[in-house]
Amino acid sequence: MQSKAHTFTANARAALADEPLQAALARFQGGFPVKRRAAIDRLPEFDALRDAGKAIKDATLANLDIYLEQFEAKVIAAGGHVHWCEDADAARQTVIDLCREAGAKTITKAKSMIGEEIAINEALAAAGFTPIETDLGEYIIQLRDEAPSHIIVPAVHLSKEQVAESFRAHHRDLPAERPLSEPQAMLDEARAILRQAFLTADVGITGANMLIAETGSTVLVTNEGNADLTQTLPRMQIVIASIEKVVPTLEDAATVLRLLARSATGQELSVYTTFTTGPKRGDDLDGPAAFHVILLDNGRSRMLGGPFAEMLRCIRCGACLNHCPVYSAVGGHAYGWVYPGPMGSVLTPNLIGLAGTSDLPNASTLCGRCEEVCPMRIPLPRMLRQLRQDAFASGGGPKPMRAGLAAWAFVAGRPWLYRLATGLGVRILGLLGRRHGRFRRLPGASGWTAVRDLPAPAGRTFQALWTERNGARR
Amino acid sequence: MTAAADPARAAMLARIQNALGRGAPSEEQRRRVLQRCAAPSANLIPARGRENDRIAQFIAEAERVNATTERLAGWSAVPAAVAETLAAAGLPPRLRMVDDARLASLAWPAGLAVATGKSVDGDRASLAIAFAGIAETGTVMLLSSPSSPATLNFLPEMHIVILPEAVIVGAYEDAWANLRAALGVGVMPRVVNWITGPSRTADIEQTLLLGAHGPRLLHILLLAEA
Incomplete structure (x- = not known):
């Protein structure tokens, strides 16, 4: 997927003016945070489990090579294959080669963010295959040729009317007189169409929430059951997973699972949690004859030793999106690439580079809610600040902003000048604004005053008041 | 390579x-x-995985997520309970079930057609036997094998699961310990399914709907007899 992160400001402005999108975001807001809160209230040990989850991930990352090799050995022992792919190109080519080897035509897919990251559907279609997304939300956006706008609820930006419209446009056998106004009718329609896809697919592609080194198992959670039909019915299963998904043991997976669904949707556990180990065995009556795991790096081994290593603890629950004031205002597409919200604003510059994505770390109020709710205690605000510094240091950002920051740094680096300038400014603004107590308009501050008033300062600086107060105390 | x-x-x-x-x-x-x-060891196990009345907890948690439950004295009560469950849901008297000696020896009513084997399109109801029940979230744990194909858990509209009360454990970790005791450390069946309620989606305007791709109904028969 071509990144549109470099036009974030324009994307965000368009999103704010997009009425259907704003209605969808208003519908979405609050739902998951309230359910998450309720689920956590039923589990007093939640914070202690967060510590345990963080410890598991840190311990795994500290010996990532050893756990990956162990995982690989166990997959092979179970009759499966592991493919090490350094980047998106290699992963796409491997998947295409495997699909050719299987003589595939139809390929069912269960929602996978790694699939989005390597743009696997486009690659498969270009190679002559027919990939079909089976998660209801992913299926809807595939019909509309859109990207997911949320990592766990991909079609959250759409109304039921828009979904009905897409079904009418693409399902040619759907009689015009059949009512399709309610979600249940749309689900019935999608279920019937996708059931045929499941039954005819030659290859099933899934992601993985975790990989277990102890057993060589891949772990996948869904609520619909689509991933299980995707992986059980075709003759080949391909699991695409990034290297940081590995955990040591089944017990470690259990700990992470206690955090995942509660943080994501407020469920105690997703409906289907599936542990898959290798292909169909000797006398099995169902299951794929071939089982392949793609291990994708795509920049992650580079992150491991640096200031963003902790980002590799992320379990993709989406809690930071659900609690972010910026995501809630502009939705996921404005971020311009695969991963939106705070986690995306850290991940995207790390995976595709800071050039062209430096607006993302600035698309944050640094309010800190993302870190507060992160089940893996990832210090997202610190990383966003680090990226801002990196962008400035490498000469990124618009010219007026750079000039402004340079001027501010010049003044702030000279205390006498800073006191003089702020003292003057505050006094003048205080005098000018005495009558109304606020400014409707102010030269040079139109960015602020276009959407709200600027309160007039009281006439004295914080530093002056502080000195006076402390002096009085002494 | x-x-x-x-x-x-x-x-x-x-x-x-x-x-x-x-x-x-x-x-x-x-x-x-x-x-x-x-030598895997457990991390923190929350108190809710250590409750005394695991059966009551299992039932309460499973029903919170829209599963239905029914307590039976023993295996011999299964055929009648299954027939009634199908009739109550308006489903035809046909059943795809796991290939298990305990089920084969039961007296199935003449009007109920039972078959084993993997599930195929058109199957409306299936019957499986859980390896474990996990009380902390009302989860049933099923293992795939030649006699227990994984498709039974996903293709039909109604999934009926037999859960002997003796295999209900408190926490996920207990289920793993029992699996290792049965198969050995590091050994897994091809598929282990943890199932917590019937299939659902909320992908269209966050409206919760049951029966997305998997079963719309999950009915759990708890057996007092082991």
Whole structure:
């Protein structure tokens, strides 16, 4: 997927003016945070489990090579294959080669963010295959040729009317007189169409929430059951997973699972949690004859030793999106690439580079809610600040902003000048604004005053008041 | 391609080792790290995984997520309960079930057509036997095998699961311990399914709907008899 992160400001402005999108975001807001809160209230040990989850991930990352090799050995022992792919190109080519080897035509897919990251559907279609997304939300956006706008609820930006419209446009056998106004009718329609896809697919592609080194198992959670039909019915299963998904043991997976669904949707556990180990065995009556795991790096081994290593603890629950004031205002597409919200604003510059994505770390109020709710205690605000510094240091950002920051740094680096300038400014603004107590308009501050008033300062600086107060105390 | 000859694999491992500030691990290092996998131990188990009345907890948690439950004295009560469950849901008297001696020996009513084998399109109801029930979230745990194909858990509209009360454990970790006791450390069936309620989606305007791709109904028969 071509990144549109470099036009974030324009994307965000368009999103704010997009009425259907704003209605969808208003519908979405609050739902998951309230359910998450309720689920956590039923589990007093939640914070202690967060510590345990963080410890598991840190311990795994500290010996990532050893756990990956162990995982690989166990997959092979179970009759499966592991493919090490350094980047998106290699992963796409491997998947295409495997699909050719299987003589595939139809390929069912269960929602996978790694699939989005390597743009696997486009690659498969270009190679002559027919990939079909089976998660209801992913299926809807595939019909509309859109990207997911949320990592766990991909079609959250759409109304039921828009979904009905897409079904009418693409399902040619759907009689015009059949009512399709309610979600249940749309689900019935999608279920019937996708059931045929499941039954005819030659290859099933899934992601993985975790990989277990102890057993060589891949772990996948869904609520619909689509991933299980995707992986059980075709003759080949391909699991695409990034290297940081590995955990040591089944017990470690259990700990992470206690955090995942509660943080994501407020469920105690997703409906289907599936542990898959290798292909169909000797006398099995169902299951794929071939089982392949793609291990994708795509920049992650580079992150491991640096200031963003902790980002590799992320379990993709989406809690930071659900609690972010910026995501809630502009939705996921404005971020311009695969991963939106705070986690995306850290991940995207790390995976595709800071050039062209430096607006993302600035698309944050640094309010800190993302870190507060992160089940893996990832210090997202610190990383966003680090990226801002990196962008400035490498000469990124618009010219007026750079000039402004340079001027501010010049003044702030000279205390006498800073006191003089702020003292003057505050006094003048205080005098000018005495009558109304606020400014409707102010030269040079139109960015602020276009959407709200600027309160007039009281006439004295914080530093002056502080000195006076402390002096009085002494 | 053999693992040793794969340049991508070698490059990825080298980058990881470089980032970790060390070269390839020694055998001793490797053995020490993998001790965690060889002798797995539980992390924090929350108090709700240690409740005294696991059966009551299991039922309450399963019903919270829209499963239905029914307590039966023993195996001999299963056929009648299954027939009634199908009739109550308006489903035809046909059943795809796991190939199990305990089920085969039961007296199935003449009007109920039972078959074993993998599930196929058109199957409306299935019957499986749980390896464990996990009380902390009302989850049933099923293992795939030649006699218990995984498709039974997903293709039909109604999934009926037999759960002997004796196999209900408190926490996920207990279920793993029982699985290792049955199969050995590091050994897994091809598929382990944890199922917590019937299939659902909320992908259209966050409206919760049951029966997305998997079963719309999950009915659990708890058996007092082991």
